[in-house]
Amino acid sequence: MSTRKPGSKELPIGAVVTKSSMEYETGDWGVEKPQIDLEKCTQCTLCHYFCPEGAITVNDDGYPEVQNNYCKGCGICAEECPVKCIEMVRMK
Amino acid sequence: MSAKQILMGLNGDESVAYATKQVNPDIVAAYPITPQTIIVEKYSEYVADGEVDSEFVAVESEHSALSSCVGASAAGARAFTATAANGLALMWEITFIASGLRLPIVMAIVNRSVGGPINIHNDHSDSMGARDSGWIQIHCENSQEVYDASITAWRMAEHPDVLLPVMVCLDGFTLSHTMENVLTLPDKVVSDFVGEREFITVEGHMGETELRLNPEVPLTFGPVDLQDYYFEHKLHQIEAMKQAFKVIPEIDAEYAKVSGRSYDLLHPYRMEDAEVALLGLGSTMGTVRHTVDQLRDEGVKAGLVKMRVFRPFPSSELVDALKDIPAVGVLDKSLSLGAPGGPLYEETKAALYHLPKKPLIANYIHGLGGRDTGPQLIRGVFESLLEIKDKGEVGDPMNYVGARP
Numbered sequence A: 001m002s003t004r005k006p007g008s009k010e011l012p013i014g015a016v017v018t019k020s021s022m023e024y025e026t027g028d029w030g031v032e033k034p035q036i037d038l039e040k041c042t043q044c045t046l047c048h049y050f051c052p053e054g055a056i057t058v059n060d061d062g063y064p065e066v067q068n069n070y071c072k073g074c075g076i077c078a079e080e081c082p083v084k085c086i087e088m089v090r091m092k
Numbered sequence B: 001m002s003a004k005q006i007l008m009g010l011n012g013d014e015s016v017a018y019a020t021k022q023v024n025p026d027i028v029a030a031y032p033i034t035p036q037t038i039i040v041e042k043y044s045e046y047v048a049d050g051e052v053d054s055e056f057v058a059v060e061s062e063h064s065a066l067s068s069c070v071g072a073s074a075a076g077a078r079a080f081t082a083t084a085a086n087g088l089a090l091m092w093e094i095t096f097i098a099s100g101l102r103l104p105i106v107m108a109i110v111n112r113s114v115g116g117p118i119n120i121h122n123d124h125s126d127s128m129g130a131r132d133s134g135w136i137q138i139h140c141e142n143s144q145e146v147y148d149a150s151i152t153a154w155r156m157a158e159h160p161d162v163l164l165p166v167m168v169c170l171d172g173f174t175l176s177h178t179m180e181n182v183l184t185l186p187d188k189v190v191s192d193f194v195g196e197r198e199f200i201t202v203e204g205h206m207g208e209t210e211l212r213l214n215p216e217v218p219l220t221f222g223p224v225d226l227q228d229y230y231f232e233h234k235l236h237q238i239e240a241m242k243q244a245f246k247v248i249p250e251i252d253a254e255y256a257k258v259s260g261r262s263y264d265l266l267h268p269y270r271m272e273d274a275e276v277a278l279l280g281l282g283s284t285m286g287t288v289r290h291t292v293d294q295l296r297d298e299g300v301k302a303g304l305v306k307m308r309v310f311r312p313f314p315s316s317e318l319v320d321a322l323k324d325i326p327a328v329g330v331l332d333k334s335l336s337l338g339a340p341g342g343p344l345y346e347e348t349k350a351a352l353y354h355l356p357k358k359p360l361i362a363n364y365i366h367g368l369g370g371r372d373t374g375p376q377l378i379r380g381v382f383e384s385l386l387e388i389k390d391k392g393e394v395g396d397p398m399n400y401v402g403a404r405p
């Protein structure tokens, strides 16, 4: 992170947040990412509801999709998937 | 021209409650604790009798009292609370949050010793314990000052260059439960003086907006603020404290125009040719003034400096007031256990450090747990200072006035 950060005079008073959380990508926090085996997936969407980051969206075909730039790698989706079709894979 | 005033018999707590009633803040969230209780009782009566528009939030703890004020103030409300001693200790976490989020809350501190051992009487261990939390602190000598500060505090807190919460400090029992004559302004004069709360605009994540919670243009208050930004936000608070040096006298001057009563950061008394002087806070300074007058009648060149505003600490005014005085005594009504001296003494010494020629300076801890500090004891302090002046050295600077060795 070599970009210059704003100095105190450029920052708003009150420590209010200056950018939307959409721009605050937390995907590099974790060490593992979920990999979903769509062959076994029953489209129950539980992973979508359980993900604390809202990082699993459901596509037009009804299948879950992981937004890797927001996934923190907590593994809750893999734990909760009733058919155990999510595997947490260590990132390189 | 100053307004027509009504003379009332009010104790310190009632002065807070009455002034606050005239300010009519949007919310008052408070938990009763001796010796602040009268404020909560009185204000609840005003609410029950429909004399104010304020929402009274009967919280279950002081932590919740200040937390409610934080939420309300962030939403743009005027929020008031009051506490004392262990109540302030329970608020401690939130005191930093209120200041860090730049919320102009006003809180009366009815100074009481922080237990244990448990004691309900006056000293300054509560507000001194909160001195690093980023609040402006005004210390009052009598109920008139309490009334006036309970009005001006709002303008200081809400000034766009300041935006810091304010503690109005009054000595428990000595002021809180002692009836005095207090000149009060008409309601309209007070409401005109405090006006409406102003808001600065900030650039939030949805664009430019007023610094308050508003569902139309959302802002996030109090986010996690880590190594890369927290320090800069502290610079903001440092700058706000600096601005307060400028803003407080401006507001006091404006208030003097409507009330006829003028206030300053520091109040020196008979200091022009003084050889010995006492510096201190709050109600003790009334006793010191009485003693100074007596000593002057006897030909002793005694003076005093009352510090009204302790945060921000008026170093340069203090240097001007004390630099030519041969011997200065600092009255502390609290301890900083294990430190070289009391907090006021230490900060005064630090302020004087750069002078080529400094006064001899000693610390007089007094009044802990409500121990009475009458004129005889203050006279003894002046005698000790005269001895220091004659000897030309301080010896042990620590004195515990009125304590049995």
Ligand code: SF4
Residues within 6 Å of the ligand: A033, A034, A050, A051, A052, A053, A054, A055, A056, A066, A070, A071, A072, A073, A074, A075, A076, A077, A078
């Ligand atoms: S690992 Fe955690 S953050 Fe990532 S998709 Fe699964 S539940 Fe969401």
Ligand code: SF4
Residues within 6 Å of the ligand: A036, A040, A041, A042, A043, A044, A045, A046, A047, A048, A064, A080, A081, A082, A083, A084, A085, A086
């Ligand atoms: S929880 Fe498992 S089965 Fe259900 S939608 Fe997610 S991946 Fe598919």
